[in-house]
Every structure is written in C-alpha cells, then in structure tokens.
Amino acid sequence: MARPTVPPAEEMEGQIARTTVTSFRVVEALEGRDPTGVSELADDLDMAKSTVHKHLSTLRQLGYVTREDRKYRLSLGFLGLGTSVRARMDLYQASYEPIETLAEATEEVASVMVPEHGRGVYLRRAANEAEPPTDLYEGERVPLTATAGGKAILAYLPENERDRLVDEPLPEFTENTITDRDALLEELQTVHDDRVARDRGEFDADRHCIAAPITDTNNVAVAAVTVSGPADRMREKSPTYDFSSIIGSTATSIRNRVIE
Numbered sequence: 001m002a003r004p005t006v007p008p009a010e011e012m013e014g015q016i017a018r019t020t021v022t023s024f025r026v027v028e029a030l031e032g033r034d035p036t037g038v039s040e041l042a043d044d045l046d047m048a049k050s051t052v053h054k055h056l057s058t059l060r061q062l063g064y065v066t067r068e069d070r071k072y073r074l075s076l077g078f079l080g081l082g083t084s085v086r087a088r089m090d091l092y093q094a095s096y097e098p099i100e101t102l103a104e105a106t107e108e109v110a111s112v113m114v115p116e117h118g119r120g121v122y123l124r125r126a127a128n129e130a131e132p133p134t135d136l137y138e139g140e141r142v143p144l145t146a147t148a149g150g151k152a153i154l155a156y157l158p159e160n161e162r163d164r165l166v167d168e169p170l171p172e173f174t175e176n177t178i179t180d181r182d183a184l185l186e187e188l189q190t191v192h193d194d195r196v197a198r199d200r201g202e203f204d205a206d207r208h209c210i211a212a213p214i215t216d217t218n219n220v221a222v223a224a225v226t227v228s229g230p231a232d233r234m235r236e237k238s239p240t241y242d243f244s245s246i247i248g249s250t251a252t253s254i255r256n257r258v259i260e
Contacts, residue, residue, distance in 0.1 A: 022047070026055045027064070027074065035071035082139055091214075091223055092123055094257035099126045099225070102250045106241060108229035112254070113142075113149035113211070114222070115157075118165055120150040123223070145170050145184060146177050148199035148211035149224035155191035156213045156221035162188070174205040196244045197224070201231055208234035210243045212251040217259065225251040 029041055038056065042049040056072050059065035066075045086092050095112045102110035103126040112124040119141040144150030144165060154162050166188075170179045178184045191197040199209040209228035213221045225247050228234075237243075 022051070023055045023059060026052060026059065030065070030072065030074045033073070035068045035073045037071050041072075086123065089123070090258050091254070095124050095223075095225075095254045098250045098253050098257075099124050102126070102225070102227065102246065103128050105246060106227050106229075106237075106243070108227050108234070110250075111149065111226045111228070112214075113147070113153070113224045113226060115144065115150075115153050116141075118144070120144050120147055120153065120224075142203060143171055143173070146173050146199070146203045147226075148197045148209035148228070149226040151188060151191050151199070152197040152211040152213040152224035152226075153221040155188040155197065156215055156219065158220065173203050174201055176201040176205065178202065194244075195248060199228075206231055210234075210247055212244070212248045214251045214255050214258075222258075223254075225254065 025045055026041065029045055030036060038049050038053050041047075041056075042052045045052065056065055056067075060067060060072070062077075064075055064077045065072050091112065091114065099110045099112055107128040109125060109127045111122050111126075113120045114123050115121075120143070122138050122140050122142070125138050142150065144154050154165060157165070166181060166184055168181045170181060170184065171177070172179050178187065195212060197211045197213075199207075199211075201208060203209075207228055208231045209226050211224045211226040214223040214225060216222050227243060227247055229237075
C-alpha cells in the first residue's frame with residue numbers, strides 16, 4: 001500500500017500562513033459592523049461562502065466570534081486582549097490623568113495616538129461630558145498622513161521611516177486632504193519646526209484637530225497628543241484658547257512621566 005504523500009514543510013507553512021491571513025481578513029471585515037450574514041461577508045471579501053463559513057466556525061469555537069440569528073459579530077474576546085495589552089503599556093498609564101485634564105480644560109475630545117503598522121491608533125480618548133461621542137473610538141486605526149496626530153508623529157520620525165510611510169498615492173478622504181507628497185513633506189517640516197500639527201477637515205470635513213508629538217530621548221516620536229472638535233467651534237475657540245501651548249504642555253507632562 002502506497003504511503004500518502006506528505007507536503008514539504010515549506011508548502012505546509014505556506015498553507016498555514018494563507019489560512020491565518022484569511023481568518024484575519026474575516027475578522028477585519030466584521031470590525032465595526034452589526035451582525036452580518038455569511039453571504040454578505042463572502043461578497044465583500046470576494047470569497048466562497050463555504051470558505052467564509054469555515055473560518056467563522058473556527059473563530060466561533062475559539063471564542064472570538066459570536067453568532068446571533070444566523071449572523072456573526074466579533075465577540076468581547078478581542079476586548080480582553082486589547083485592554084490587557086494596553087494596561088501594560090507605560091504610555092497608557094502615564095497619559096490617563098493628563099488626557100482627562102486636557103479634555104476638561106478644552107471642553108473637547110483629547111486623545112493619545114500611537115503609530116503601529118503604518119497607521120495611527122487611538123490608545124486613549126477622553127471627552128468632556130458636554131461633547132457628544134464621535135465615530136472614532138479607542139483602538140480605532142486612522143491614516144497618519146491625513147490626521148493631526150499622524151502628522152505630528154511623521155514629523156518626528158527618522159527620514160527613511162517617514163519616506164516609507166509618506167508614499168504616493170496618498171489617500172484622499174475629503175477635499176481638504178493633502179494628496180501631494182511634496183506638499184505634505186513641506187507641511188511636516190513646518191510641524192517639526194513648530195512642534196504642533198493641524199488637521200483642518202482633512203480626515204473628517206466637519207472636524208478640526210491640533211496635535212503635539214511625544215518624543216523619546218532621541219527626539220523620535222512615540223505618540224502624539226491631540227485635541228479635536230467640530231470645525232466651527234474649534235475656529236471660534238482658537239483666538240481665546242492657546243491650544244498649541246496646552247497640548248504641548250500635556251505632551252511634555254506625559255513624556256516626563258514615561259521617562260521617569
């Protein structure tokens with residue numbers, strides 16, 4: 001009797017890697033959605049329904065997907081993982097109180113953004129009680145090139161790393177988004193000189209944001225402090241609120257706490 005053929009180790013590793021990538025594509029497709037059916041997910045992912053169903057079933061068995069009325073959503077298993085990782089970050093611990101104070105002082109949404117895998121991730125967000133919630137939440141990933149926090153980070157990265165991230169074509173989100181690479185690099189130089197970045201409706205046309213970098217001992221950005229609010233209100237407040245100084249002081253305070 002002939003022995004079954006065993007695939008080479010490299011081929012098996014490739015199959016496992018492709019399976020893992022597919023599972024995470026399914027996870028990312030479910031992110032931010034209401035419970036969704038297999039057919040809709042399959043159409044969005046351009047996959048066979050049987051393939052999507054297989055991955056959903058596996059994720060459900062592992063506790064990362066929940067089924068409700070034949071539809072699927074991400075479970076709170078991811079919440080546990082994320083909060084566990086965040087709680088162990090010195091930056092999160094150091095920024096908790098200063099960001100609360102910044103939100104109260106400005107009466108707007110205050111945040112800490114960190115760079116990860118070429119995107120900006122909101123590590124911490126706090127809002128004054130009078131400020132309605134926004135579509136952005138803790139853990140949300142946003143483009144570095146079209147946000148004030150992202151530009152504050154990009155301006156204080158090593159040149160080779162910044163050039164890799166500021167690559168054309170730059171994504172466009174509103175009519176205000178900077179899509180020309182040279183124009184963006186010129187603005188990043190200004191951000192570096194002033195140590196303050198601005199987003200005037202570049203990611204969300206109805207919101208303005210101001211940010212300052214948090215840098216390490218080598219003056220390389222590890223995060224950014226941001227304040228954002230409705231465009232009209234931020235324009236009205238600008239003459240009386242010294243946003244740049246308040247945000248810069250908060251960034252320095254967090255930096256000192258981390259370094260100490």
